[in-house]
Amino acid sequence: MxxxxxxxxxxxxxxxxxxxxxxxxxxxYHKSLSDAGVYLDSGALKRPAxxxxxxxxxxxxxxxxxxxxxxxxxxxxFIVVETPxxxxxxxWAARCPAAQYGAVEVRPVxxxxxxxxxxxx
Amino acid sequence: xxxxxxxxxxxxxxxxxxxxxxxLSYLAARCGDVELAEDSLGDAxxxxxxxxxSRGVPERPEAWLLAAARNRLNDDARRIRVRQxxxxxxxxxxxxxxAIAETGEGFPDERLKLLFLCADPAIDPDIHTPLMLQxxxxxxxxxxxxxxxxxxxxxxxxxxxxxxxIRDAGVPFEVPALNELAPRLEAVMEAIYxxxxxxWEDAPGTDPGQARLTEExxxxxxxxxxxxPDEPEPRGLxxxxxxxxxxxxxxxxxxxxxxxxxxxxxxxxxxxxxxEAERHLRAASAQQRLGRFQLEAAIQSVHAERARTGRxxxxxxxxxxxxxxxxxxxxxxxxxxxxxxxxxxxxxxxxAMLEEIRGHPMxxxxxxxxxxxxxxxxxxxxxxxxxxxxxxxxxxxxxxVRVFLIERSEAVETDQR
Numbered sequence: 001m002x003x004x005x006x007x008x009x010x011x012x013x014x015x016x017x018x019x020x021x022x023x024x025x026x027x028x029y030h031k032s033l034s035d036a037g038v039y040l041d042s043g044a045l046k047r048p049a050x051x052x053x054x055x056x057x058x059x060x061x062x063x064x065x066x067x068x069x070x071x072x073x074x075x076x077x078f079i080v081v082e083t084p085x086x087x088x089x090x091x092w093a094a095r096c097p098a099a100q101y102g103a104v105e106v107r108p109v110x111x112x113x114x115x116x117x118x119x120x121x
Numbered sequence: 122x123x124x125x126x127x128x129x130x131x132x133x134x135x136x137x138x139x140x141x142x143x144x145l146s147y148l149a150a151r152c153g154d155v156e157l158a159e160d161s162l163g164d165a166x167x168x169x170x171x172x173x174x175s176r177g178v179p180e181r182p183e184a185w186l187l188a189a190a191r192n193r194l195n196d197d198a199r200r201i202r203v204r205q206x207x208x209x210x211x212x213x214x215x216x217x218x219x220a221i222a223e224t225g226e227g228f229p230d231e232r233l234k235l236l237f238l239c240a241d242p243a244i245d246p247d248i249h250t251p252l253m254l255q256x257x258x259x260x261x262x263x264x265x266x267x268x269x270x271x272x273x274x275x276x277x278x279x280x281x282x283x284x285x286x287i288r289d290a291g292v293p294f295e296v297p298a299l300n301e302l303a304p305r306l307e308a309v310m311e312a313i314y315x316x317x318x319x320x321w322e323d324a325p326g327t328d329p330g331q332a333r334l335t336e337e338x339x340x341x342x343x344x345x346x347x348x349x350p351d352e353p354e355p356r357g358l359x360x361x362x363x364x365x366x367x368x369x370x371x372x373x374x375x376x377x378x379x380x381x382x383x384x385x386x387x388x389x390x391x392x393x394x395x396x397e398a399e400r401h402l403r404a405a406s407a408q409q410r411l412g413r414f415q416l417e418a419a420i421q422s423v424h425a426e427r428a429r430t431g432r433x434x435x436x437x438x439x440x441x442x443x444x445x446x447x448x449x450x451x452x453x454x455x456x457x458x459x460x461x462x463x464x465x466x467x468x469x470x471x472x473a474m475l476e477e478i479r480g481h482p483m484x485x486x487x488x489x490x491x492x493x494x495x496x497x498x499x500x501x502x503x504x505x506x507x508x509x510x511x512x513x514x515x516x517x518x519x520x521x522v523r524v525f526l527i528e529r530s531e532a533v534e535t536d537q538r
Binding site for chain 1: 242246290
């Protein structure tokens, strides 16, 4: 099954570039994901202050500076993996460096046939 | 400092005054980073101060400055390796700047684009106008903070945050499509008006930096009218500025004393500017969409009528202020209405209106205290009037206005003895 590993982290981690040790941990994590053949896709996000939120009411487009929700820990990126079950996905999530200093959420990806395949595997 | 350095410094200042906004807009449009454009242009001006005294002022100073700014952009393009796309844009900006320096062609004036960029909905709306004032019109953050009644440190932080967002989120640098112009127009007009008022405070025109602001504001208002000829409000704004400009030389006596509008000599007002103002105001009202700036211009238009009729239609002014308060209940409009009403119905009526103002930061608002002081004095409430005058004097930056207020305050005291 496909799972999204959603990475949340406190503001401080957005503002400073990761030190060598943390960079190393992330690189090693990504490498082990692809070595194990579970990696499908990933993306890292800039600071929440760079976010812009859009809503549409009728004809009106409402654009707002800032992230959708102001919370202590903000979405910082995602990794999509394919594993036999949630158990393995959670194991991978636990190995994610952000699990040490933020929070990592695992959610199954909803596959919708009518859509153009998002992740061609 | 030798006289050669001094004259070069004067030249650099003159170039900065005339071209800074255009140079900055040009650079910012190309590198997509307002803060970096500011830094690179700052470096270029410093380089000019260093090298022009010995090598002479270049034939085309603006092109020279662009070429100098390019060096900084190139340095940054090399340094920032992480953001590949950003580095490419910087390199592109540097190439463009170099091309202008070499070919000797003029460069496009993109100040209006920069104004609209600052009003992008992706940026916190509260900071739109301050951002324009600081970035495009080069008014310093502390002064903007005072005008917007917030603490300078907080203002500085919010300005930096907005510039970071422009860079990191890739906010587009363009005049928006016509259907998206309207929501941003308000902030753009507010900035132009604030810039004009800020330059306006220097009535004798002794400070070239201030004269630059009124000129720049008039120019921007005119360009805005040309950009959107069917929008009534830009014409209203332009008419308002023209009416104020028409009275420039009447605002101080020959001894440099402050002259309130009702006591100015209409013979000193510029007939040409007043005519142009009226032409735009008529074109605006033909659109039948009344707005804040048309109302403000109409108020000035009633004052201008005195040149022809010899009298002020105070009732018309009070009525227009009433309309203004309903359209745009700013603190300035509320205070103006109180003053206008007092002219018709007496000081107590005006004071009652001041008392009713709620939810605005009056404490730091000079006009509030000045109007309050005058009305209290007229109402014979000497003690309270003196306190209000003291507060107004405290909040006044303009020397001539301060002297005027001090004299009025002293007149209250002598009446009482």
